[in-house]
Amino acid sequence: MALCSQTGALGPGDRSRASGGAKRTQADAAQRTAAAAAQAAPASAAAEAGTSPQEELRAQLHALQQQLDGVREDQQASAVLIRSLAEQNAQLVHAVDALRARTRWLGVACALLGVTTLGLLIWTLRL
Template identity: 45%
Template structure:
Protein backbone atom coordinates (compact mmCIF):
# COMPACT_ATOMS: atom_id res chain seq x y z
CA UNK A 1 0.00 0.00 0.00
CA UNK A 2 2.46 2.58 -1.20
CA UNK A 3 0.73 5.93 -1.45
CA UNK A 4 2.33 9.25 -0.79
CA UNK A 5 1.50 11.10 2.40
CA UNK A 6 0.32 14.09 0.42
CA UNK A 7 -2.18 11.96 -1.48
CA UNK A 8 -3.36 10.38 1.77
CA UNK A 9 -3.86 13.73 3.44
CA UNK A 10 -5.66 15.12 0.41
CA UNK A 11 -7.95 12.08 0.32
CA UNK A 12 -9.28 12.78 3.81
CA UNK A 13 -11.97 15.46 3.82
CA UNK A 14 -10.93 16.93 7.15
CA UNK A 15 -13.77 19.43 7.22
CA UNK A 16 -16.24 16.55 6.85
CA UNK A 17 -14.50 14.55 9.58
CA UNK A 18 -14.54 17.50 11.97
CA UNK A 19 -18.16 18.35 11.14
CA UNK A 20 -19.33 14.74 11.47
CA UNK A 21 -17.74 14.10 14.86
CA UNK A 22 -20.28 16.00 17.01
CA UNK A 23 -23.16 14.48 15.04
CA UNK A 24 -21.78 10.97 15.58
CA UNK A 25 -21.23 11.55 19.28
CA UNK A 26 -24.72 13.03 19.66
CA UNK A 27 -26.23 10.10 17.75
CA UNK A 28 -24.37 7.57 19.86
CA UNK A 29 -25.49 9.22 23.09
CA UNK A 30 -29.07 9.44 21.85
CA UNK A 31 -29.03 5.79 20.81
CA UNK A 32 -27.56 4.72 24.14
CA UNK A 33 -30.09 6.75 26.13
CA UNK A 34 -32.98 5.45 24.07
CA UNK A 35 -31.84 1.84 24.49
CA UNK A 36 -31.53 2.34 28.26
CA UNK A 37 -35.00 3.88 28.49
CA UNK A 38 -36.56 1.12 26.42
CA UNK A 39 -34.82 -1.58 28.43
CA UNK A 40 -36.47 -0.18 31.56
CA UNK A 41 -39.85 -0.02 29.77
CA UNK A 42 -39.51 -3.60 28.59
CA UNK A 43 -38.76 -4.79 32.10
CA UNK A 44 -41.96 -3.22 33.39
CA UNK A 45 -43.99 -4.45 30.41
CA UNK A 46 -42.72 -8.01 30.67
CA UNK A 47 -43.54 -8.15 34.35
CA UNK A 48 -47.28 -7.92 33.66
CA UNK A 49 -49.34 -11.05 33.91
CA UNK A 50 -50.69 -13.04 30.99
CA UNK A 51 -53.84 -11.65 29.41
CA UNK A 52 -57.09 -13.23 30.57
CA UNK A 53 -59.40 -12.16 27.77
CA UNK A 54 -59.19 -12.06 24.01
CA UNK A 55 -59.27 -8.25 24.05
CA UNK A 56 -56.30 -8.13 26.41
CA UNK A 57 -54.44 -10.58 24.20
CA UNK A 58 -55.11 -8.43 21.12
CA UNK A 59 -53.96 -5.31 22.96
CA UNK A 60 -50.80 -7.07 24.03
CA UNK A 61 -50.20 -8.32 20.49
CA UNK A 62 -50.57 -4.77 19.10
CA UNK A 63 -48.21 -3.43 21.75
CA UNK A 64 -45.66 -6.13 20.93
CA UNK A 65 -45.96 -5.37 17.20
CA UNK A 66 -45.35 -1.67 17.92
CA UNK A 67 -42.31 -2.56 20.03
CA UNK A 68 -41.00 -4.79 17.26
CA UNK A 69 -41.39 -1.98 14.71
CA UNK A 70 -39.58 0.38 17.07
CA UNK A 71 -36.77 -2.12 17.56
CA UNK A 72 -36.46 -2.46 13.79
CA UNK A 73 -36.12 1.31 13.47
CA UNK A 74 -33.51 1.34 16.22
CA UNK A 75 -31.58 -1.42 14.51
CA UNK A 76 -31.59 0.58 11.27
CA UNK A 77 -30.42 3.67 13.16
CA UNK A 78 -27.67 1.64 14.82
CA UNK A 79 -26.55 0.22 11.51
CA UNK A 80 -26.39 3.70 9.97
CA UNK A 81 -24.40 4.99 12.93
CA UNK A 82 -22.00 2.06 12.77
CA UNK A 83 -21.54 2.53 9.04
CA UNK A 84 -20.76 6.21 9.56
CA UNK A 85 -18.28 5.37 12.31
CA UNK A 86 -16.65 2.72 10.13
CA UNK A 87 -16.26 5.17 7.25
CA UNK A 88 -14.75 7.77 9.55
CA UNK A 89 -12.43 5.15 11.02
CA UNK A 90 -11.29 4.13 7.53
CA UNK A 91 -10.50 7.76 6.70
CA UNK A 92 -8.52 8.11 9.91
CA UNK A 93 -6.55 4.94 9.18
CA UNK A 94 -5.58 6.30 5.77
CA UNK A 95 -4.58 9.61 7.32
CA UNK A 96 -2.52 7.91 10.03
CA UNK A 97 -0.75 5.80 7.42
CA UNK A 98 0.10 8.99 5.55
CA UNK A 99 1.39 10.61 8.71
CA UNK A 100 3.50 7.54 9.45
CA UNK A 101 5.09 7.73 6.02
CA UNK A 102 5.63 11.45 6.45
CA UNK A 103 7.34 10.88 9.79
CA UNK A 104 9.67 8.35 8.14
CA UNK A 105 10.54 10.84 5.43
CA UNK A 106 11.19 13.58 7.96
CA UNK A 107 13.36 11.26 10.05
CA UNK A 108 15.38 10.34 6.97
CA UNK A 109 15.73 14.00 6.05
CA UNK A 110 16.88 14.90 9.56
CA UNK A 111 19.40 12.06 9.54
CA UNK A 112 20.75 13.22 6.18
CA UNK A 113 21.02 16.81 7.39
CA UNK A 114 22.70 15.67 10.61
CA UNK A 115 25.17 13.57 8.65
CA UNK A 116 25.85 16.52 6.36
CA UNK A 117 26.47 18.82 9.32
CA UNK A 118 28.84 16.33 10.92
CA UNK A 119 30.75 15.96 7.65
CA UNK A 120 30.93 19.75 7.33
CA UNK A 121 32.23 20.11 10.89
CA UNK A 122 34.85 17.40 10.35
CA UNK A 123 35.94 19.05 7.14
CA UNK A 124 36.16 22.49 8.79
CA UNK A 125 38.13 21.15 11.77
CA UNK A 126 40.50 19.26 9.45
CA UNK A 127 41.54 22.41 7.61
Protein backbone atom coordinates in the same frame (compact mmCIF):
# COMPACT_ATOMS: atom_id res chain seq x y z
CA MET B 1 -6.67 21.46 11.90
CA ALA B 2 -5.26 21.85 8.38
CA LEU B 3 -3.91 18.33 8.58
CA CYS B 4 -7.40 17.01 9.28
CA SER B 5 -8.83 18.61 6.15
CA GLN B 6 -5.91 17.48 3.98
CA THR B 7 -5.92 13.86 5.05
CA GLY B 8 -9.67 13.41 5.40
CA ALA B 9 -9.35 12.75 9.12
CA LEU B 10 -12.06 13.60 11.59
CA GLY B 11 -12.26 16.97 13.16
CA PRO B 12 -13.79 17.75 16.55
CA GLY B 13 -17.19 18.44 14.97
CA ASP B 14 -17.31 14.98 13.39
CA ARG B 15 -16.74 13.28 16.73
CA SER B 16 -19.48 15.30 18.40
CA ARG B 17 -21.92 14.45 15.60
CA ALA B 18 -21.20 10.74 16.03
CA SER B 19 -21.69 10.87 19.80
CA GLY B 20 -24.82 12.99 19.31
CA GLY B 21 -26.26 10.30 17.05
CA ALA B 22 -25.64 7.67 19.70
CA LYS B 23 -27.32 9.81 22.35
CA ARG B 24 -30.33 10.39 20.11
CA THR B 25 -30.62 6.65 19.46
CA GLN B 26 -30.58 5.92 23.20
CA ALA B 27 -33.15 8.65 23.89
CA ASP B 28 -35.43 7.31 21.14
CA ALA B 29 -35.17 3.79 22.58
CA ALA B 30 -36.07 5.05 26.05
CA GLN B 31 -39.11 6.89 24.66
CA ARG B 32 -40.31 3.82 22.78
CA THR B 33 -39.90 1.64 25.85
CA ALA B 34 -41.92 4.10 27.91
CA ALA B 35 -44.61 4.23 25.21
CA ALA B 36 -44.80 0.42 25.08
CA ALA B 37 -45.13 0.27 28.86
CA ALA B 38 -47.89 2.88 28.73
CA GLN B 39 -49.73 0.84 26.11
CA ALA B 40 -49.33 -2.35 28.11
CA ALA B 41 -50.88 -0.72 31.17
CA PRO B 42 -54.26 0.00 29.45
CA ALA B 43 -54.26 -3.56 28.13
CA SER B 44 -53.91 -4.98 31.64
CA ALA B 45 -56.47 -2.48 32.92
CA ALA B 46 -58.87 -3.64 30.21
CA ALA B 47 -58.28 -7.23 31.32
CA GLU B 48 -59.23 -6.30 34.86
CA ALA B 49 -62.32 -4.45 33.58
CA GLY B 50 -63.77 -7.70 32.29
CA THR B 51 -62.93 -7.67 28.57
CA SER B 52 -62.68 -10.94 26.75
CA PRO B 53 -59.38 -12.83 26.68
CA GLN B 54 -59.25 -12.44 22.89
CA GLU B 55 -59.41 -8.66 23.14
CA GLU B 56 -56.76 -8.70 25.81
CA LEU B 57 -54.50 -10.84 23.62
CA ARG B 58 -55.09 -8.54 20.65
CA ALA B 59 -54.16 -5.53 22.75
CA GLN B 60 -51.00 -7.27 23.96
CA LEU B 61 -50.16 -8.33 20.42
CA HIS B 62 -50.63 -4.78 19.19
CA ALA B 63 -48.40 -3.43 21.97
CA LEU B 64 -45.73 -6.04 21.20
CA GLN B 65 -45.88 -5.25 17.48
CA GLN B 66 -45.33 -1.57 18.20
CA GLN B 67 -42.47 -2.39 20.53
CA LEU B 68 -40.96 -4.63 17.84
CA ASP B 69 -41.26 -1.81 15.31
CA GLY B 70 -39.43 0.45 17.76
CA VAL B 71 -36.67 -2.13 18.18
CA ARG B 72 -36.33 -2.42 14.40
CA GLU B 73 -36.01 1.35 14.09
CA ASP B 74 -33.39 1.34 16.85
CA GLN B 75 -31.53 -1.43 15.06
CA GLN B 76 -31.55 0.51 11.80
CA ALA B 77 -30.35 3.65 13.57
CA SER B 78 -27.59 1.64 15.21
CA ALA B 79 -26.58 0.17 11.86
CA VAL B 80 -26.33 3.66 10.37
CA LEU B 81 -24.27 4.81 13.33
CA ILE B 82 -21.96 1.79 13.07
CA ARG B 83 -21.54 2.38 9.33
CA SER B 84 -20.66 6.02 10.01
CA LEU B 85 -18.16 5.06 12.70
CA ALA B 86 -16.59 2.49 10.37
CA GLU B 87 -16.13 5.14 7.68
CA GLN B 88 -14.60 7.52 10.21
CA ASN B 89 -12.29 4.76 11.41
CA ALA B 90 -11.15 4.14 7.83
CA GLN B 91 -10.41 7.86 7.47
CA LEU B 92 -8.38 7.79 10.68
CA VAL B 93 -6.39 4.78 9.52
CA HIS B 94 -5.65 6.55 6.24
CA ALA B 95 -4.54 9.70 8.10
CA VAL B 96 -2.28 7.71 10.42
CA ASP B 97 -0.69 5.93 7.45
CA ALA B 98 0.00 9.29 5.80
CA LEU B 99 1.55 10.62 9.01
CA ARG B 100 3.76 7.54 9.33
CA ALA B 101 5.03 8.01 5.78
CA ARG B 102 5.75 11.68 6.43
CA THR B 103 7.54 10.81 9.66
CA ARG B 104 9.70 8.28 7.82
CA TRP B 105 10.70 10.87 5.20
CA LEU B 106 11.40 13.41 7.91
CA GLY B 107 13.67 10.90 9.69
CA VAL B 108 15.58 10.24 6.48
CA ALA B 109 15.95 13.98 5.85
CA CYS B 110 17.21 14.55 9.42
CA ALA B 111 19.72 11.71 9.06
CA LEU B 112 21.03 13.16 5.80
CA LEU B 113 21.25 16.61 7.36
CA GLY B 114 23.17 15.17 10.30
CA VAL B 115 25.63 13.35 8.07
CA THR B 116 26.10 16.50 5.97
CA THR B 117 26.66 18.63 9.08
CA LEU B 118 29.18 16.13 10.45
CA GLY B 119 31.00 16.10 7.12
CA LEU B 120 31.16 19.89 7.02
CA LEU B 121 32.42 19.98 10.61
CA ILE B 122 35.22 17.52 9.81
CA TRP B 123 36.10 19.38 6.63
CA THR B 124 36.20 22.71 8.54
CA LEU B 125 38.46 21.31 11.28
CA ARG B 126 40.98 20.02 8.72
CA LEU B 127 41.49 23.50 7.29
